[in-house]
Amino acid sequence: MVFLRISKRCTERVSMTTTDGERSLKSQPAFARYPSLEGRVAFVSGGATGLGAEFVSQLAAQGARVAFVDLDEDAGTELRASITERGDPEPFFQRVDVREVKALEQAIMQASEAFGPVTVLVNNAANDTRRKVAEIDPALWDDGIAVNVRHHFFAAKTVWPMMKAAGGGSIINLGSISAHIDLVDLPVYITAKAGIEGLTRTLARELGPDGIRVNCVIPGWIMTPRQLESWVGDAEREKILAAQCVPELLYPADVARIVLWLAADDSRLATGQTWVVDGGWQ
Ligand SMILES: NC(=O)c1ccc[n+]([C@@H]2O[C@H](COP(=O)([O-])OP(=O)(O)OC[C@H]3O[C@@H](n4cnc5c(N)ncnc54)[C@H](O)[C@@H]3O)[C@@H](O)[C@H]2O)c1
Secondary structure, eight states: OHHHHHHHHHHHHHHHHOOHHHHTSSSOOOOOOOGGGTTOEEEEETOSSHHHHHHHHHHHHTTOEEEEEESOHHHHHHHHHHHHHTTSOOOEEEEOOTTOHHHHHHHHHHHHHHHSOOOEEEEOOOOOOOOOGGGOOHHHHHHHHIIIIIHHHHHHHHHHHHHHHHTOEEEEEEOOGGGTSOOOSOHHHHHHHHHHHHHHHHHHHHHGGGTEEEEEEEEOSBOOHHHHHHTOOHHHHHHHHHHBSSOSOBOHHHHHHHHHHHHSGGGTTOOSOEEEESSOBO
16 A cells, blocks of 8 residues: 555656656656655756756655756746645755866765765766867867766766775766767767766776775656757758657656656666666667
């Protein structure tokens, strides 16, 4: 009976955060609730919009204490208010530029002072602004690396001692399908995203003895507001549906569910891996 009640609650909450893609499913989907996430402290970078906002929202819906940082102060403040209003634990939000390593470290420490040790870290912030090879100079190269991979390492380094003291944790790095398919005008971003896969494997090895799991989630082409506004028109939509084995557009909620599973104890010994959610892009 308890299980049924909890499942229903989770389904209701998930339905508040789901997007158009799921409405095309023939039956009402029902998603998992993870008891181990109740009260767990999670930190998400780039959590104010896009996929990050969905991770924040769904982690909070599972009862986790969520802290997130982002450059976009208005969107972050709005998200925090909407989660609190719907009755989930109030998230911690700070405006932080993840390229500023000291500021990121400070935000993680402040979040842990407020909520307790961070035992779930989602390294999500990124910037996929398109740039031609000819226009990239060393300053743009360094900036692209700083926003797309450097902070993953320093956030992981910061949470390591608290995860170790807590007996373990889960670090989830957002990679990208772009490192595996034919795309142009993103050389720095793609280099960083490929690097995240290597970083994931080496950190899994280094931190594993302390019970810390490190995984990489590789989203396919996901229909975030930014993608829909900037990049996905009719031609792209057709390309996506032709490339995917399951011809259905992917939405942030589809990626959030694997993040929840990796954050929860259900994935207890899954580490050092890449987890692809791309509708079977070929
Ligand atoms: N959307 C996709 O199709 C897709 C595909 C593959 C991988 N990904 C990956 O998923 C993750 C999320 O992607 P998204 O599409 O939601 O991105 P997005 O651009 O929509 O959102 C990124 C978030 O990070 C924030 N951000 C950017 N620079 C920042 C900085 N310097 N400091 C702090 N915050 C900053 C932005 O304000 C934004 O809220 C990224 O790691 C991205 O590489 C996305």
